[in-house]
Amino acid sequence: MFDALIEGLFLVLQWKAFSLMMVGMGLGFIVGLLPGIGGAATLALMLPFIFKMSPAEAFAFLLGMHAVAATTGDITSILFGVPGEAISAATVVDGYPMAKKGEAGRALGAALMSSLVGALIGALVLALAIPIVRPLVLSFGSPELFMLAMVGIACITSLSGLGARSQIRGFATGFLGLLLSTIGQDRQSGTLRFDMGLMYLWDGLDLVPVLVGIFAIPEIIDLAVRGTAIAGDRQPENLQAGVIEGIKDTFRHFWLVVRCSAVGVFIGILPGAGGGVAQWVAYAHAVQSAKDAKDRERFGKGDVRGVLGPGAANNSKEGGELIPTVAFGVPGGGAMGILLGGFLSMGLTPGPDMLTKHLPITFSHHRAFVSCRPEPSGQGNLCAGRTDHPLCTLLGFCGKLHGERPNRRLDCDLHLRFARLSHGAFWLAATAFRSRLCVRETCRDLSLYIRKQIWIFLAHSSRGHRPHFAHRVGHRLSLYPRATQQKAGEPWCGLGCDLASVFFC
Amino acid sequence: MRFRLRSCFSLLLLIVAAYAMFSARRWSFKTSLFPFATGIPLFVLAGTQLILELFGKDKAVRGPAVELEFSTDVDPAVARKRVAGILAWIAGFILLVFLVGFPIAVPVFIFSYLSLQSRVGWWLSFTLTAIAWLCFYGLFQWLLHLPFEEGFIQSLLGI
Numbered sequence: 290m291f292d293a294l295i296e297g298l299f300l301v302l303q304w305k306a307f308s309l310m311m312v313g314m315g316l317g318f319i320v321g322l323l324p325g326i327g328g329a330a331t332l333a334l335m336l337p338f339i340f341k342m343s344p345a346e347a348f349a350f351l352l353g354m355h356a357v358a359a360t361t362g363d364i365t366s367i368l369f370g371v372p373g374e375a376i377s378a379a380t381v382v383d384g385y386p387m388a389k390k391g392e393a394g395r396a397l398g399a400a401l402m403s404s405l406v407g408a409l410i411g412a413l414v415l416a417l418a419i420p421i422v423r424p425l426v427l428s429f430g431s432p433e434l435f436m437l438a439m440v441g442i443a444c445i446t447s448l449s450g451l452g453a454r455s456q457i458r459g460f461a462t463g464f465l466g467l468l469l470s471t472i473g474q475d476r477q478s479g480t481l482r483f484d485m486g487l488m489y490l491w492d493g494l495d496l497v498p499v500l501v502g503i504f505a506i507p508e509i510i511d512l513a514v515r516g517t518a519i520a521g522d523r524q525p526e527n528l529q530a531g532v533i534e535g536i537k538d539t540f541r542h543f544w545l546v547v548r549c550s551a552v553g554v555f556i557g558i559l560p561g562a563g564g565g566v567a568q569w570v571a572y573a574h575a576v577q578s579a580k581d582a583k584d585r586e587r588f589g590k591g592d593v594r595g596v597l598g599p600g601a602a603n604n605s606k607e608g609g610e611l612i613p614t615v616a617f618g619v620p621g622g623g624a625m626g627i628l629l630g631g632f633l634s635m636g637l638t639p640g641p642d643m644l645t646k647h648l649p650i651t652f653s654h655h656r657a658f659v660s661c662r663p664e665p666s667g668q669g670n671l672c673a674g675r676t677d678h679p680l681c682t683l684l685g686f687c688g689k690l691h692g693e694r695p696n697r698r699l700d701c702d703l704h705l706r707f708a709r710l711s712h713g714a715f716w717l718a719a720t721a722f723r724s725r726l727c728v729r730e731t732c733r734d735l736s737l738y739i740r741k742q743i744w745i746f747l748a749h750s751s752r753g754h755r756p757h758f759a760h761r762v763g764h765r766l767s768l769y770p771r772a773t774q775q776k777a778g779e780p781w782c783g784l785g786c787d788l789a790s791v792f793f794c
Numbered sequence: 795m796r797f798r799l800r801s802c803f804s805l806l807l808l809i810v811a812a813y814a815m816f817s818a819r820r821w822s823f824k825t826s827l828f829p830f831a832t833g834i835p836l837f838v839l840a841g842t843q844l845i846l847e848l849f850g851k852d853k854a855v856r857g858p859a860v861e862l863e864f865s866t867d868v869d870p871a872v873a874r875k876r877v878a879g880i881l882a883w884i885a886g887f888i889l890l891v892f893l894v895g896f897p898i899a900v901p902v903f904i905f906s907y908l909s910l911q912s913r914v915g916w917w918l919s920f921t922l923t924a925i926a927w928l929c930f931y932g933l934f935q936w937l938l939h940l941p942f943e944e945g946f947i948q949s950l951l952g953i
Binding site: 319323454458464465467471477480483497506507509510511513514515516526766 | 802807810811814817818821822824825828829832833835836839840842843844846865868871873876877879880881884932
């Protein structure tokens with residue numbers, strides 16, 4: 290095992306893997322700063338680029354990008370009060386008030402250092418915990434996840450103040466959040482709920498616009514009311530001294546950072562819980578660790594502990610999420626689901642093999658994760674085992690159309706433009722079905738769970754019938770070129786699916 | 795009974811929960827299960843909260859809520875004027891996006907805001923707008939190929 294650990298380290302330190310990791314980190318930095326483009330979406334966009342890389346290079350690139358995106362989301366949360374990522378929202382509560390007090394450097398230092406400590410703890414747990422967590426992960430079903438959601442709401446409720454009335458208000462708001470999450474298509478039956486006749490709501494409420502509405506718009510208005518810079522008329526702090534002070538804060542409250550990292554790891558291990566839950570539970574824990582009511586009053590007004598807790602959980606949960614992904618092929622979250630797709634396309638089957646035959650590759654992930662904080666699968670192979678389930682029927686259908694025009698290559702973004710069919714759209718309801726997935730020579734029976742619907746567009750495009758469904762429906766990835774490039778009258782068949790939503794169980 | 799402004803929020807939650815359950819009654823069991831599972835507790839909690847606010851005695855809060863803090867040191871009349879101004883800009887931006895689409899609305903808005911509201915010089919406004927537009931176009935249109943909806947005016951004119 291130790292040999293594999295060293296081998297994994299050297300795999301990542303090879304110049305090509307290391308350079309690709311740096312490129313990934315650069316991309317992740319930009320993505321993390323921009324609200325609206327999530328780390329998971331970027332991972333999906335970057336998947337086609339990994340096919341010619343070796344597994345160690347590919348995962349250094351992808352994990353470097355993903356880990357940095359999670360961290361840099363905190364930067365905009367602190368500086369502007371706008372969460373760069375959905376999982377950076379909790380940092381706004383105390384990070385932005387610190388910036389308003391002229392302590393932006395201190396807040397940034399604290400967030401980045403606690404993220405590093407969280408990442409180290411997450412990676413350590415990743416390296417040690419794989420044999421231990423198997424029964425835990427496999428015993429978690431819907432009831433357990435529901436109870437975890439209730440625990441999360443209970444933790445967040447504690448932020449609404451002490452006393453019975455505050456608790457009632459907090460729980461009511463928590464249930465309102467759960468109710469709002471039911472907007473959109475029911476994933477089992479396909480029935481539309483609370484869509485108000487708007488196609489935009491078919492895919493539910495996207496978290497980033499909601500967070501921007503809750504956090505950023507009030508802050509923008511407040512900034513306009515004050516009519517000053519974010520830090521007001523205060524003397525600008527010495528940035529370097531502030532950052533060093535933030536780093537020192539991490540070690541002043543080291544056990545809080547460790548506890549919040551543990552919260553992040555635990556929630557990361559559980560499939561489906563998500564990074565937002567980890568950050569808020571960690572923030573609630575930081576608030577609950579206040580000594581008394583007076584100490585508690587400091588939270589929300591720029592207390593550094595309110596930055597340290599979420600910052601630590603933000604990165605430690607990445608290590609936690611990798612555990613079930615690597616060991617059991619059960620992704621801990623949407624981004625890990627995409628990473629799992631990357632595993633399969635590299636010919637690596639997640640599961641026991643990753644802990645025996647491919648152990649150096651597994652350790653290279655953990656190294657890539659700590660450091661930063663070729664051939665694609667053919668569609669024919671996908672359906673090698675069975676052809677009677679909806680996805681294979683669909684791929685067979687589109688493949689047939691593709692075969693009729695062999696001079697047109699299959700775009701890597703799954704776009705096909707060869708059909709002369711009537712205009713329309715339909716979708717496969719979110720469902721689970723079994724498939725035999727073959728990548729190169731490795732075949733495996735898989736249960737495919739599609740968390741959201743797959744859309745199928747059949748169109749005979751013309752000026753009046755432009756296929757804009759995917760973008761109206763809900764910001765899913767564009768899997769075909771711009772509609773404006775579509776020549777009028779050119780028929781096409783498009784397959785649109787949210788890559789982040791396709792889970793291999 | 796004392797009806798205060800904060801009771802409006804509880805009333806709103808009550809209405810939302812009632813509407814959710816009313817809509818869910820038509821759906822199949824599986825579809826309506828989650829709206830009912832969350833709507834019923836929300837209805838009960840919001841109702842309890844509303845009753846306590848209307849008829850209960852005011853109790854001293856034992857611990858404050860953790861929430862965002864906003865400025866209180868600006869004269870209310872000035873604050874109202876500034877809020878109206880910034881809301882008008884936000885509404886104008888949304889209207890602009892609807893009318894001409896995102897790719898045109900972004901540079902127009904940035905240039906207008908910088909030159910008219912922030913009183914930045916023309917050349918600086920132009921330069922910053924160009925940089926913002928290049929980043930915007932380069933990332934979304936050129937690199938990611940993420941098309942935006944065309945505006946109402948373009949649809950109307952068939953451009």
